[in-house]
Amino acid sequence: MRRKIHAYLPLLWLLAIPALNIFYVTLNHGGGQVNSLVTDIDRQIPFIPIFIIPYIFWYVFITGMLLLHFFKDKKSFGQTLVTLCTGLVACYMIYLQFQTTVPRPQLSSSGVLIHLVEWVYSHDQPFNCFPSIHVFTSYLMIKSVQGHAAFSRTFKAAVYFCAWLIICSTLFVKQHVLLDAAGAIALAEILHFAGKTLFNSKAFTLHKRRPSE
Template identity: 50%
Template structure:
């Protein structure tokens, strides 16, 4: 039983995420110099409150997907989690040295979706925007799934639909602008590549030693 429990100990590395997220609250306030990356595209992007649902599903989605990757491929799990942690560090450094903000709509309508959007607006300051952590982490789950060959087609389609729903929700609920999304995807690609460059050769060496 103890041996079986030890098999799941690597899941504890996921605790790096809430530890790193401490810096989110520290940095999520107005500094001396705050920029806006809003473009004409953002002005033409509609506010769609229904997208608050995938936006809120983000956190359990990330946790569940990391567990799925752990069960299916340790190598992909470690690579994705390392890329995520490095990405968070990159985000927080950017927030510190180059703070951006977003202009959010005033919610006057009533209803479930509007109430949920208001809840997010009141609990999450309009800073820490570029790059988007929602987009960074969701895109990394897409990268992890694409690297995990032993997942069913249905699972892959579900993750793709859910991941991209979360990604686009960031602009439709006016929590981010399009450049926040683009920057996060670029950062995710870089960190996933870097994590693979560091981890994959070591995995190959370990396999040869076992053989």
């Protein structure tokens, strides 16, 4: 029984994510200089309320992916979680020095989708935009399954689809702009490479026990 409990203890490290989220809430305001990265292309992107569904599904997607990594490959779980938390810290440091905002549309219509958009808008101020945490974490899940033998092609395709749908949703519900997404993807690429290099180094290599003589 103790062994089973001990085996699940690493899941407690998932609590680091909501703990770090405290800094997101603290920084999510418009005090001081606030910049805009809106381009002409962003102005042409329409507001599509139905994309609020994949935007909210992000919470389930990230949690589910981390749990799957835990049960499939503990090392992959550790690498993905450490990379994710490192990325959150990097994002918060950027928000602290370079705060950006995204203009939101006037919600004049009604319906379930509009109510969901209103709920998101009311719980998340239009700051802390560059880079996008939604995009960073979703793209990181793509990188985490690439070349991983524990996941089938079908599953990887589903991960790619869900991740890119969430990434697109950040633009269509006007939570982020193109540069927010591009910056997040670049950050995920850099940190994933660094994390993979670190976890594959000798310092993190588990030495096999010598057979008892």
